[in-house]
Amino acid sequence: MIKFTLIENSLDSIKSGMDYLDFAEEKNCPVSYKKALLSLFQGAELILKEILVQIDPIIIFDKNSLFRNCASPLQPKIEKLYDCKSIDINGICQELKKYYPEQFKRSNLKVIQDLAKERNKIQHFAFEMTLESLKASLVKLYLMVIKPAMLLAGEKAASDTFVEGINRICFEEHAADVEEAFLNVDKRHEFVKGGCCHCGNHSLFIIYDGESYPVSCYCTTCDFEKQEIDISEFHECPECGANSVLYDEKLGGGMCLWHKCSDCVESVPTTMKPCAGCGGYLIEDKCINCTKEED
Ligand SMILES: [Zn+2]
Ligand SMILES: [Zn+2]
Ligand SMILES: [Zn+2]
Numbered sequence: 001m002i003k004f005t006l007i008e009n010s011l012d013s014i015k016s017g018m019d020y021l022d023f024a025e026e027k028n029c030p031v032s033y034k035k036a037l038l039s040l041f042q043g044a045e046l047i048l049k050e051i052l053v054q055i056d057p058i059i060i061f062d063k064n065s066l067f068r069n070c071a072s073p074l075q076p077k078i079e080k081l082y083d084c085k086s087i088d089i090n091g092i093c094q095e096l097k098k099y100y101p102e103q104f105k106r107s108n109l110k111v112i113q114d115l116a117k118e119r120n121k122i123q124h125f126a127f128e129m130t131l132e133s134l135k136a137s138l139v140k141l142y143l144m145v146i147k148p149a150m151l152l153a154g155e156k157a158a159s160d161t162f163v164e165g166i167n168r169i170c171f172e173e174h175a176a177d178v179e180e181a182f183l184n185v186d187k188r189h190e191f192v193k194g195g196c197c198h199c200g201n202h203s204l205f206i207i208y209d210g211e212s213y214p215v216s217c218y219c220t221t222c223d224f225e226k227q228e229i230d231i232s233e234f235h236e237c238p239e240c241g242a243n244s245v246l247y248d249e250k251l252g253g254g255m256c257l258w259h260k261c262s263d264c265v266e267s268v269p270t271t272m273k274p275c276a277g278c279g280g281y282l283i284e285d286k287c288i289n290c291t292k293e294e295d
Contacts, residue, residue, distance in 0.1 A: 013043030018181035195267030
């Protein structure tokens with residue numbers, strides 16, 4: 001019950017926060033920047049609570065309030081928990097330090113604490129921050145806090161067939177939607193989405209960053225990612241003819257990154273392996289250097 005509410009609400013808030021930010025930028029609208037901050041911060045708070053609840057639901061409740069309201073505070077009844085006060089953002093940071101020291105280091109926690117201050121200022125009507133620096137802080141909040149938390153929440157969702165109504169597929173679709181909303185803000189027109197050959201999901205984000213070819217790509221469902229791709233790593237795709245196939249060792253084949261190619265849309269790997277003759281590649285059993293065309 002608690003889990004369902006937390007995951008659903010957090011992903012909704014994060015997604016709508018990103019949409020506000022997108023709108024705010026496009027229309028240069030200060031009110032939408034505020035809404036973006038409020039929604040994203042709320043979403044972050046909820047997803048962080050979710051990963052703490054995954055360890056033990058009582059972590060997110062104020063200890064005094066637990067002992068006051070529950071007959072057995074260490075194994076409280078769900079209905080009793082509704083009467084308890086939950087911990088605030090500082091409390092959340094303390095618990096993250098304790099339970100997830102690897103994922104939430106001091107620099108990650110500082111992002112939360114700095115934005116908590118801004119959020120409080122908004123609530124007291126004295127909000128002063130340049131829009132540029134607000135955007136930068138929100139992007140940081142997403143990358144350094146929300147994303148690692150979503151990853152942890154997703155791992156758990158993957159190990160449970162059903163986490164109270166939310167199953168793995170559903171979680172991953174939400175996560176991909178949130179990432180897309182984020183990229184709309186951060187890399188407007190500089191990315192496309194395709195199918196991932198490793199996991200088969202349509203959650204491969206292909207980033208151009210102003211270049212004419214993809215410079216990186218990553219999947220939000222599995223851990224596949226490739227950074228700093230050099231143009232020389234691309235080979236001709238036998239399906240679409242574009243110079244867009246990347247060899248992937250783990251896959252033992254190629255992956256076309258041209259988002260309009262049907263192989264890319266449908267997550268079909270290219271038959272590809274290293275060519276012993278020249279150090280290049282055999283693509284569908286042909287190497288451009290070594291295989292002579294027979295006619
Ligand atoms: Zn994948
Ligand atoms: Zn292709
Ligand atoms: Zn060869």
